[in-house]
Amino acid sequence: MPDSLRICTFLLGDRTFALPVAEVREVVKDLETTPVPLAPGSVLGLVHLRGQIATVVDLRRRLDLPPRDPQEPHVNVVVQGADGLVCLPVDDVGDVIDVPSSAVERPPDTLRPAVRELVRSICKLHDELVLLLDTARAVDPSP
Amino acid sequence: MADEVISEFLAEASEILDVLERDLVAVDTGELDPPDVVAGTFRAFHTLKGTSGFLGFEHLGGVAHAGEDLLCAIREGSVQWTRPVTDVLLQVLDALRAIMAEAARTEKDGDNGYPALVAALRSLASPAAAAAAEPAGKPASAAPPAPPPEAPPAPPPAPPLAEEPPRPSFRPTAPPPTLVRPSTPRPPPPAPAPPAAAERAAPPSASPAPSEHVAAAPEKSRSPPPEAHGESGEGAGTLRVPVPVLDRLMSLVGELVLARNQLICQEATREDARLGATTQRIHQLTTGLQEAVMKARMQPIDNVFSRLPRVARDTAQACGKQVRLALQGNETELDKTLLEAIKDPLTHLVRNSVDHGIERAEARLAAGKPAEGTVTVRAFQDGGQVIVEIEDDGGGVNVAKVRAKAVSLGLVGQEEAERLSERETIELVFRPGFSTADAVSQISGRGVGMDVVRTNVERIGGSVEMVSTAGRGSVCRIRVPLTLLIVPALIVASGGERYAVPQANLVELVRVAAERESQMVVDVHGSLVLRLRGTLLPLLDLGKVLGTGSAARAADGALSVVVLGAEGRQFGFLVDEVADTEEIVVKALGRRLQALGAFSGATVRGDGRVALVLDVAGIARRSGLLAEADARAAASAQATRAAAKKPYLILRGRDDGRLAIPLSAVARIEEIAPERVERVGGAEAVQYRGSVLPLVRVAQALTERRKRPRAPEARPEEKLQVVVQEWAGREVGLVVESILDVAEEDVTVDPTRARPGVAGCAVIQGRITEVLDTAALLQAQMGPTQELLRA
Numbered sequence: 026m027p028d029s030l031r032i033c034t035f036l037l038g039d040r041t042f043a044l045p046v047a048e049v050r051e052v053v054k055d056l057e058t059t060p061v062p063l064a065p066g067s068v069l070g071l072v073h074l075r076g077q078i079a080t081v082v083d084l085r086r087r088l089d090l091p092p093r094d095p096q097e098p099h100v101n102v103v104v105q106g107a108d109g110l111v112c113l114p115v116d117d118v119g120d121v122i123d124v125p126s127s128a129v130e131r132p133p134d135t136l137r138p139a140v141r142e143l144v145r146s147i148c149k150l151h152d153e154l155v156l157l158l159d160t161a162r163a164v165d166p167s168p
Numbered sequence: 169m170a171d172e173v174i175s176e177f178l179a180e181a182s183e184i185l186d187v188l189e190r191d192l193v194a195v196d197t198g199e200l201d202p203p204d205v206v207a208g209t210f211r212a213f214h215t216l217k218g219t220s221g222f223l224g225f226e227h228l229g230g231v232a233h234a235g236e237d238l239l240c241a242i243r244e245g246s247v248q249w250t251r252p253v254t255d256v257l258l259q260v261l262d263a264l265r266a267i268m269a270e271a272a273r274t275e276k277d278g279d280n281g282y283p284a285l286v287a288a289l290r291s292l293a294s295p296a297a298a299a300a301a302e303p304a305g306k307p308a309s310a311a312p313p314a315p316p317p318e319a320p321p322a323p324p325p326a327p328p329l330a331e332e333p334p335r336p337s338f339r340p341t342a343p344p345p346t347l348v349r350p351s352t353p354r355p356p357p358p359a360p361a362p363p364a365a366a367e368r369a370a371p372p373s374a375s376p377a378p379s380e381h382v383a384a385a386p387e388k389s390r391s392p393p394p395e396a397h398g399e400s401g402e403g404a405g406t407l408r409v410p411v412p413v414l415d416r417l418m419s420l421v422g423e424l425v426l427a428r429n430q431l432i433c434q435e436a437t438r439e440d441a442r443l444g445a446t447t448q449r450i451h452q453l454t455t456g457l458q459e460a461v462m463k464a465r466m467q468p469i470d471n472v473f474s475r476l477p478r479v480a481r482d483t484a485q486a487c488g489k490q491v492r493l494a495l496q497g498n499e500t501e502l503d504k505t506l507l508e509a510i511k512d513p514l515t516h517l518v519r520n521s522v523d524h525g526i527e528r529a530e531a532r533l534a535a536g537k538p539a540e541g542t543v544t545v546r547a548f549q550d551g552g553q554v555i556v557e558i559e560d561d562g563g564g565v566n567v568a569k570v571r572a573k574a575v576s577l578g579l580v581g582q583e584e585a586e587r588l589s590e591r592e593t594i595e596l597v598f599r600p601g602f603s604t605a606d607a608v609s610q611i612s613g614r615g616v617g618m619d620v621v622r623t624n625v626e627r628i629g630g631s632v633e634m635v636s637t638a639g640r641g642s643v644c645r646i647r648v649p650l651t652l653l654i655v656p657a658l659i660v661a662s663g664g665e666r667y668a669v670p671q672a673n674l675v676e677l678v679r680v681a682a683e684r685e686s687q688m689v690v691d692v693h694g695s696l697v698l699r700l701r702g703t704l705l706p707l708l709d710l711g712k713v714l715g716t717g718s719a720a721r722a723a724d725g726a727l728s729v730v731v732l733g734a735e736g737r738q739f740g741f742l743v744d745e746v747a748d749t750e751e752i753v754v755k756a757l758g759r760r761l762q763a764l765g766a767f768s769g770a771t772v773r774g775d776g777r778v779a780l781v782l783d784v785a786g787i788a789r790r791s792g793l794l795a796e797a798d799a800r801a802a803a804s805a806q807a808t809r810a811a812a813k814k815p816y817l818i819l820r821g822r823d824d825g826r827l828a829i830p831l832s833a834v835a836r837i838e839e840i841a842p843e844r845v846e847r848v849g850g851a852e853a854v855q856y857r858g859s860v861l862p863l864v865r866v867a868q869a870l871t872e873r874r875k876r877p878r879a880p881e882a883r884p885e886e887k888l889q890v891v892v893q894e895w896a897g898r899e900v901g902l903v904v905e906s907i908l909d910v911a912e913e914d915v916t917v918d919p920t921r922a923r924p925g926v927a928g929c930a931v932i933q934g935r936i937t938e939v940l941d942t943a944a945l946l947q948a949q950m951g952p953t954q955e956l957l958r959a
Contacts, residue, residue: 057777059770062663064764073777078755080758
């Protein structure tokens with residue numbers, strides 16, 4: 026279906042975000058993280074993923090959201106970044122949805138610039154609006 | 169024409185040319201006689217010509233044909249093999265390579281027929297050439313008269329080409345990035361490989377000598393790796409394997425090692441004898457597999473060495489010197505990736521030795537040395553490392569010249585340059601933008617040399633250092649790990665996390681017991697120094713550097729210090745705890761994390777957690793211990809005069825003033841009982857380490873500004889604080905009042921406040937401090953003393 030986009034939604038706090046399904050490698054449960062001293066604040070550390078090492082990037086920090094309550098359970102969305110595997114801790118993973126291109130729009134100009142930078146487009150679903158992230162930018166562990 | 173056919177031809181041709189080049193240079197140096205190589209060279213050109221014709225490479229065929237004609241004339245005795253013949257034949261090789269490079273890109277052989285070269289070949293071959301050229305046109309029938317069977321094993325310099333009539337095709341072998349492993353048992357002892365079979369599989373390198381048993385992966389050709397060729401491996405016991413397959417194998421073994429480590433870790437928590445036995449078995453198998461795969465990736469260093477004779481010859485010719493190149497340890501083996509990585513540095517260093525190291529013949533004779541200089545390149549294995557030394561018997565590094573050059577290039581300031589020790593001065597050579605040649609020569613001296621050499625070698629976890637003796641020559645020593653992926657490492661704890669330190673950086677482990685701490689660790693104003701057997705080592709608290717808190721003590725209050733070396737310097741890391749050593753599989757970090765300059769990678773430990781691998785040189789650089797980083801940045805910006813932080817030893821002066829000596833000038837600090845001081849003439853000296861150490865009392869040497877000293881002279885029962893430093897090739901002790909501190913600061917010395925023995929004033933640790941010019945001070949004091957000691 027060329028005129029639709031398959032996305033995977035996930036929750037950060039009470040907001041719904043999404044990544045293109047094609048760019049999500051897998052979803053794994055909590056992993057033991059080794060912190061990286063001196064690294065930018067958005068790098069939570071490194072995890073071991075079946076023989077490979079992934080960088081854990083804090084999406085909340087990238088998106089200017091309040092930090093996660095460490096007691097709350099969470100899962101990790103694993104994507105292939107330009108620079109190796111990246112693990113994105115999220116509160117929960119939602120659904121895989123086919124969004125018709127007609128429902129995909131440019132992100133509104135009212136978004137804060139820091140957030141807008143990471144958002145590729147906005148998807149209008151019947152009951153909510155989902156911010157579709159630009160994978161490459163979202164996983165870039167710059168401060 | 170299928171490009172695969174072309175790329176295979178190019179790969180094989182490239183191998184043929186490599187062997188030819190080695191032979192030709194060997195003739196030039198007298199290691200081989202022309203008759204040894206005439207037949208082989210003739211057939212090589214002939215094969216190239218034939219296949220070129222078949223593939224429609226007209227120019228390639230033309231040049232090869234002209235070369236063949238010349239060889240034919242030599243073989244028939246109508247032309248003598250002289251130096252010009254070698255020269256022109258080497259040019260033929262260059263031309264053929266150039267055409268082949270063109271063919272690799274375009275599948276055509278370009279439009280350069282090298283008419284001048286062909287004419288030169290013909291004129292050398294004439295007058296007989298005209299007659300000889302004709303029959304050479306259809307030599308397929310004129311089977312080359314088999315050359316006298318070459319003396320087989322010993323150093324078989326001219327690997328015979330396959331003893332079959334040349335045919336206008338080629339053997340489908342040798343895709344470029346391929347390793348050939350002989351099936352014969354490996355460590356090099358000249359196991360007689362089945363020669364006939366080997367020849368069929370890999371004609372140009374079919375010698376049974378271990379140093380030549382691997383076909384050099386041709387470096388020029390860039391064709392894609394074709395699939396493995398079943399037919400080429402048949403019967404020979406040798407198989408060509410594309411490198412990507414080996415890479416994949418290696419990375420799988422890496423995974424297996426990790427899984428094995430985890431299994432062992434989990435097994436330890438269960439009480440199951442059968443599980444234990446199985447785990448043990450898997451452990452052994454994994455280790456065996458790891459070794460086998462690593463060996464499969466190893467190649468003799470000869471693959472890189474083989475191109476050095478030509479490099480040395482060309483360089484020597486270009487700068488008009490007589491140089492002999494001696495190669496030792498050709499059979500030493502190294503991981504293929506590492507071998508590739510040291511190829512350029514090694515070439516550069518040999519070129520450097522010939523160009524800068526070896527003197528001209530007249531100068532050598534005047535110095536009582538043979539007119540012909542020798543550059544020795546030797547490789548050997550030392551523990552988990554391979555060491556390659558490039559030694560020349562030239563004039564050594566001219567320290568004064570290097571200093572002057574560094575000052576004129578703005579790499580160091582004048583005063584700083586004068587205070588540099590010999591070792592530090594030689595280190596300047598590794599700074600970017602440094603070039604020693606008086607005039608920038610064509611060969612080296614382009615100023616992109618030694619720093620690139622060092623960067624490249626360090627990138628693969630190695631190191632480069634240079635030692636030089638004036639008048640006797642220099643040695644440049646490259647150390648590289650045997651293999652990259654799996655390295656032995658020491659696991660240390662800091663800030664609650666575990667880190668891996670590559671064993672290659674490790675010098676020793678030191679435990680500083682609580683009661684000895686005040687003597688061994690000097691800590692003032694945050695700069696730590698470890699006193700170890702009389703030497704001073706800068707000490708870093710790893711936790712502080714990484715921002716995870718300062719080092720914890722063991723239960724008994726002891727401190728753990730890991731003494732490490734990088735870039736020719738030693739320093740200590742203070743850690744919480746030293747765990748054990750472990751074989752780790754190093755995985756690359758993302759670019760951003762790598763850019764922190766503190767970690768060279770990460771590894772997965774037995775418990776499944778990730779541990780970071782410390783980049784020892786990077787951390788030292790971050791902390792200002794290795795000034796190179798600052799200097800590199802500075803030099804590239806052409807901005808500052810290397811205002812790197814430098815550590816100073818801070819002393820209390822006689823009149824309570826503060827004095828500083830650059831720590832780099834200090835060899836050791838000693839405490840000497842006053843009764844040991846003896847008088848020689850008017851001077852003081854002590855017996856020290858088996859020789860006489862002259863003493864100079866700084867307080868007396870400095871012309872005091874005050875009329876009367878405020879502080880009394882050291883009480884006679886007190887031990888003397890002696891700063892040992894090197895001066896004019898010997899050690900001298902400076903007796904100081906007391907040592908206050910070591911400060912590491914960006915110091916600007918104000919020379920207007922200079923006085924005899926003092927370079928000037930500077931603000932160090934926020935206080936005005938006189939920076940001693942120990943060289944001048946010693947010169948003034950020691951001139952007369954030295955006479956006395958000599959008498």
